Amino acid sequence: MEVLQEAVGQEALTARLFERADAGTLAHAMLFTGPPGRGGLALALALARRLHCTSPQGGGACGVCPACQQHAQFQHPDLHFTFPVIKAPGKDKALSADQLGTWRALLREVGPHFDMADLRERMALGNKQPFISVHEAADILRRLSLTAHAGGWKVQIIWGAHAMRTDTANKLLKVIEEPPAKTVFILMADSTENLLATILSRTQIVPVPPVEPAGVQQWLAGMQAQPDKVSDAVALCEGDLAKARRLVSEDAAGEFAMFVDWMRTNFARDGRKATAMADAFHDLGREDQKQFLAFALHMVRQCIVGNYGAAGAVKLRASERSFAEKFAPYIHHGNVVEMQAELEKAARDVTGNVYGRTVFLDLSMKMMELLHRAR
Numbered sequence: 001m002e003v004l005q006e007a008v009g010q011e012a013l014t015a016r017l018f019e020r021a022d023a024g025t026l027a028h029a030m031l032f033t034g035p036p037g038r039g040g041l042a043l044a045l046a047l048a049r050r051l052h053c054t055s056p057q058g059g060g061a062c063g064v065c066p067a068c069q070q071h072a073q074f075q076h077p078d079l080h081f082t083f084p085v086i087k088a089p090g091k092d093k094a095l096s097a098d099q100l101g102t103w104r105a106l107l108r109e110v111g112p113h114f115d116m117a118d119l120r121e122r123m124a125l126g127n128k129q130p131f132i133s134v135h136e137a138a139d140i141l142r143r144l145s146l147t148a149h150a151g152g153w154k155v156q157i158i159w160g161a162h163a164m165r166t167d168t169a170n171k172l173l174k175v176i177e178e179p180p181a182k183t184v185f186i187l188m189a190d191s192t193e194n195l196l197a198t199i200l201s202r203t204q205i206v207p208v209p210p211v212e213p214a215g216v217q218q219w220l221a222g223m224q225a226q227p228d229k230v231s232d233a234v235a236l237c238e239g240d241l242a243k244a245r246r247l248v249s250e251d252a253a254g255e256f257a258m259f260v261d262w263m264r265t266n267f268a269r270d271g272r273k274a275t276a277m278a279d280a281f282h283d284l285g286r287e288d289q290k291q292f293l294a295f296a297l298h299m300v301r302q303c304i305v306g307n308y309g310a311a312g313a314v315k316l317r318a319s320e321r322s323f324a325e326k327f328a329p330y331i332h333h334g335n336v337v338e339m340q341a342e343l344e345k346a347a348r349d350v351t352g353n354v355y356g357r358t359v360f361l362d363l364s365m366k367m368m369e370l371l372h373r374a375r
C-alpha cells in the first residue's frame, strides 16, 4: 500500500477516488480545491499510477510493474504536467515542457507536497508572475490528440489552474467538456475563485480537506526536526504540509527577537534607538523588510485574537506566547485598526521602493504614539 502512504492524510479521499476508478465512474474532469500543501498533487499522482498500473493490488498500485516504475520517476509517457511558468530564456512561448526538468527535480527531492513558493524558488522567478499561456493550451490539445503509448489512460494534470489566462481556459473548454476516450483531466487550485464559471461547470469539484494534526505529526516525524519545532508546526500549519515543512526548517527566532526589541523600543519612546533600528532594518534589504513587516502584522493580529477571541484560536509558537501575553494588553480596539493600517502601508511603501530607513523611522514614530493610546 505504498501509494496510500504517499497521499499523506488523504487516505479516505484516495480510497474514494480509487473506488470510482474501479467502478468506471471517475469523472473525466475534476478540480481538486485546497492549498497545494494539503496533498492534491500526491492524490493526483496516486490516482494516475493506479490507472496506469498493470497489476493493481489491494486497492493500490503494485509498485513494481513497468508503469509503476515509470511513475516512480514521474516519467510515465501518458502522465502530462502543466503548471504556471514564465518564458524560458531564448524561447518565445511560456511552456511547462521547458521546465519539466525543474518540476521533476522538485518532485524527487521535496516530494509532491510543495506549493507555489517552493516552485517559484526552484524556477528562480524573482518578482515575475508565472502563468499558464494559450500556447500551453495548444500543447495540451496536441498531446491529448495522440494515442496513449500504452493504450490505456491519459492523465493531464493542471497544477495552479487559477494561473490560466482567459484565452487559455477558453481554448481548453471543449476538450475539458468532452475529452478523448480514456482521458482524465485533474485541475488543481487553492479555491474556485479566479477560475472561469465555464471551467467550473465542466469539472467535478473535489475539495481536498486539511491534513489532520496526527497526519502532519507522522509526516514530520520522517524529517528529524527538533520536537518543539514539530509541535509548533503541527499547531500552526493549518493542515498544509508545505507550510509545515517550512515551519520546521525556517529559523523564526531572529525575526521574533527583532520584533520584541523593536516594540520595546517603541513603547519606551526611545528615539535614539529607534533611529539605529531603522538603519538596521534598512540594511536588511527589501525582501527581508517585507517579511519582517508581515511577521509584525501577524503578531499584532494574534494579540487581538488572544484578547478578544478564543485562546485556542491563537496561532503562535510556544516561544512567542509568553511575550505575546505581556504585550497583548497594549493592543486593543483603540489602536489596532490604525496599527494594522500602518504596518500594511509600510509594506506597500517597501514594495514601492520607498527608502527603507524613512519607512521604518516613520513607522516607529507612529507605533510610539499608538502604543500609548487610551483604550
Ligand SMILES: [Zn+2]
Pocket (backbone or CB within 6 Å): 052, 053, 054, 055, 056, 061, 062, 063, 064, 065, 066, 067, 068
Ligand atoms: Zn504497477
